[in-house]
Amino acid sequence: MPSTQELQSLVTQVRRDILRMVHKVNSGHPGGSLGCTEFLVALYNEIMELKDGFNMDGNDEDLFFLSNGHISPVFYSVLARKGYFPIDELNTFRLINSRLQGHPTTHEGLPGVRIASGSLGQGMSVAIGAALAKKLNGDNHLIYSLHGDGELQEGQNWEAIMYAAGNKVDNLIATVDRNGQQIDGGTEDVLPLGDIGEKFRVFGWDVLEIENGNDLNQVIDGLKEAKSRTGKGKPVCIVMTTEMGNGVDFMMHTHAWHGKAPSDEQLEIALAQNPETLGDY
Amino acid sequence: MTKYVDQGKNDTRSGYGAGMTELGRTNPNVVALCADLVGSLKIQTFIDENPERFFQVGIAEANMMGIAAGLTIGGKIPFTGTFANFSTGRVYDQIRQSIAYSDKNVKICASHAGITLGEDGATHQILEDIGLMKMLPGMTVINPCDFNQTKAATLAIAEHHGPVYLRFGRPKVANFTPADQKFEIGKALMLNEGTDVTIIATGHLVWQSLIAAETLENQGISAEVINIHTIKPLDDEAILTSVKKTGCVVTAEEHNYLGGLGESVSRVLALHHPTPQEFVATQDTFGESGTPEQLMDKYGLNNKAIEAAVLKVLKRK
Numbered sequence: 001m002p003s004t005q006e007l008q009s010l011v012t013q014v015r016r017d018i019l020r021m022v023h024k025v026n027s028g029h030p031g032g033s034l035g036c037t038e039f040l041v042a043l044y045n046e047i048m049e050l051k052d053g054f055n056m057d058g059n060d061e062d063l064f065f066l067s068n069g070h071i072s073p074v075f076y077s078v079l080a081r082k083g084y085f086p087i088d089e090l091n092t093f094r095l096i097n098s099r100l101q102g103h104p105t106t107h108e109g110l111p112g113v114r115i116a117s118g119s120l121g122q123g124m125s126v127a128i129g130a131a132l133a134k135k136l137n138g139d140n141h142l143i144y145s146l147h148g149d150g151e152l153q154e155g156q157n158w159e160a161i162m163y164a165a166g167n168k169v170d171n172l173i174a175t176v177d178r179n180g181q182q183i184d185g186g187t188e189d190v191l192p193l194g195d196i197g198e199k200f201r202v203f204g205w206d207v208l209e210i211e212n213g214n215d216l217n218q219v220i221d222g223l224k225e226a227k228s229r230t231g232k233g234k235p236v237c238i239v240m241t242t243e244m245g246n247g248v249d250f251m252m253h254t255h256a257w258h259g260k261a262p263s264d265e266q267l268e269i270a271l272a273q274n275p276e277t278l279g280d281y
Numbered sequence: 282m283t284k285y286v287d288q289g290k291n292d293t294r295s296g297y298g299a300g301m302t303e304l305g306r307t308n309p310n311v312v313a314l315c316a317d318l319v320g321s322l323k324i325q326t327f328i329d330e331n332p333e334r335f336f337q338v339g340i341a342e343a344n345m346m347g348i349a350a351g352l353t354i355g356g357k358i359p360f361t362g363t364f365a366n367f368s369t370g371r372v373y374d375q376i377r378q379s380i381a382y383s384d385k386n387v388k389i390c391a392s393h394a395g396i397t398l399g400e401d402g403a404t405h406q407i408l409e410d411i412g413l414m415k416m417l418p419g420m421t422v423i424n425p426c427d428f429n430q431t432k433a434a435t436l437a438i439a440e441h442h443g444p445v446y447l448r449f450g451r452p453k454v455a456n457f458t459p460a461d462q463k464f465e466i467g468k469a470l471m472l473n474e475g476t477d478v479t480i481i482a483t484g485h486l487v488w489q490s491l492i493a494a495e496t497l498e499n500q501g502i503s504a505e506v507i508n509i510h511t512i513k514p515l516d517d518e519a520i521l522t523s524v525k526k527t528g529c530v531v532t533a534e535e536h537n538y539l540g541g542l543g544e545s546v547s548r549v550l551a552l553h554h555p556t557p558q559e560f561v562a563t564q565d566t567f568g569e570s571g572t573p574e575q576l577m578d579k580y581g582l583n584n585k586a587i588e589a590a591v592l593k594v595l596k597r598k
Contacts, residue, residue: 057356059355065351105382106382106383106384107382107384114354115351115385116378116382116383117378119377119378122343122347122374122379123347124347125345125346125347125348125375126347126348126350128344128348128351129347129352129353130354132336132351133352133353133354133355133356133357134355136312137356155343156343156347159338159341159343160347162339162341163339163348
């Protein structure tokens with residue numbers, strides 16, 4: 001297991017990767033990516049039981065599904081730095097003939113990705129299917145998934161939430177990134193989501209909260225707690241409050257950086273706030 | 282003319298059910314999902330014999346498609362079941378992203394396709410599903426013609442790796458293909474050799490084409506009848522070989538002429554051998570309530586419509 005200091009260094013380096021990736025192609029989604037950096041770093045480097053290499057079926061290891069596919073920069077950076085593919089390949093993000101498509105896909109054969117996502121609201125159903133396959137295979141490993149809060153406005157989620165509780169899919173930990181922002185503004189202004197945890201609870205899930213999803217220790221503790229609650233007849237939901245754009249002062253407290261790349265000057269400022277730790281790609 | 286005998290009317294959906302029963306016994310990776318239509322899909326025996334491999338998802342087709350995609354990760358071969366309308370149009374984006382674009386080995390099995398679903402009317406009839414599915418890259422599209430062929434197709438798609446749309450229907454129709462006929466995906470079947478016109482038919486219209494061919498023979502017209510059970514990938518070679526001989530073609534399907542088998546055949550002909558063609562299909566319209574026979578008659582989808590189309594296309598040679 002890496003030390004907290006090592007993980008924190010990785011968090012900072014991943015933030016640099018995110019910023020540099022979207023800056024280079026002047027497109028992509030930095031806001032949500034920066035907000036979920038601690039979560040994905042902790043998940044892949046501290047929490048999940050993973051086998052070496054990549055096999056689509058993922059037998060005898062934990063699996064992760066990214067439902068809010070637009071935060072592909074953080075996903076790609078974490079996958080690359082975990083060793084799924086060469087770190088230098090981050091250079092090809094969103095370029096033609098790249099395996100790093102704007103939104104994640106299996107179609108180009110990028111190791112680490114098991115489902116395409118981007119059109120929102122589909123990931124929880126897929127995660128449930130993979131969890132059911134694990135049960136059929138007698139594989140006790142877990143399924144993790146990540147969902148945007150705004151994404152919960154898609155109705156398919158509620159079909160999936162109902163199904164998972166009704167069918168005791170208790171090898172699933174679904175995390176909701178509660179950053180309160182979506183493209184057109186605050187989630188409570190665009191279409192109020194209300195108390196997300198309470199909604200999952202009344203549907204029959206075991207719900208816990210991570211109050212600060214940008215505090216690495218809180219994220220690790222929350223994920224460990226969630227893990228301890230699996231296998232008890234209920235799917236587990238984590239409502240994780242994050243700050244969109246976290247780590248870059250001018251990207252926080254606004255939804256403006258949902259899908260916007262920084263200029264040259266802005267990049268310089270942002271990178272200065274996240275000094276290089278493990279080496280840029 | 283080759284004689285075909287109806288071995289006893291049966292519904293193609295029961296062919297699916299029979300295929301699933303057999304797969305339940307022979308292929309441990311096959312799992313079934315259903316959106317509150319177990320009786321309609323005829324899969325009760327599969328469920329009774331393999332309860333742990335059946336997933337009742339309720340009236341939630343979008344979730345069903347996603348769960349099916351997820352089940353493939355771990356090596357399962359999911360067969361989803363609901364009406365054709367709810368298997369395609371309702372869940373197009375789920376199929377597109379989570380199944381087709383994600384290269385998932387899901388079998389989308391759709392009952393009550395076309396207008397012959399009958400009395401429920403246009404909300405439940407779908408005449409656009411072949412078009413929707415054939416446009417998806419990598420999707421195989423199959424529309425078998427009778428009970429035996431549907432059962433054989435069900436078995437065959439389990440052996441094929443990749444997403445498949447299998448379309449079948451509700452009414453009891455003639456069961457005339459051999460029970461032991463092997464189903465080869467993408468391989469057209471020559472049902473009757475002829476010299477004057479080629480009739481290319483799929484699904485319920487295949488039997489109607491055979492009836493039409495018999496009537497036409499009595500009028501001195503020799504009709505070649507080809508059963509295209511696989512609309513994608515299409516058997517271009519079988520089509521071209523026949524049309525080069527006969528010089529004209531009638532396509533017959535229980536589907537809108539836009540987006541259906543007929544247009545796929547037109548493309549092959551336009552590229553390789555431009556040929557007069559008539560379309561037996563619905564004419565860019567929704568269906569309505571009625572008995573299957575009444576609807577097939579009103580919307581020009583029976584042997585009489587095929588005969589009229591043959592007479593028309595012969596004049597264009």
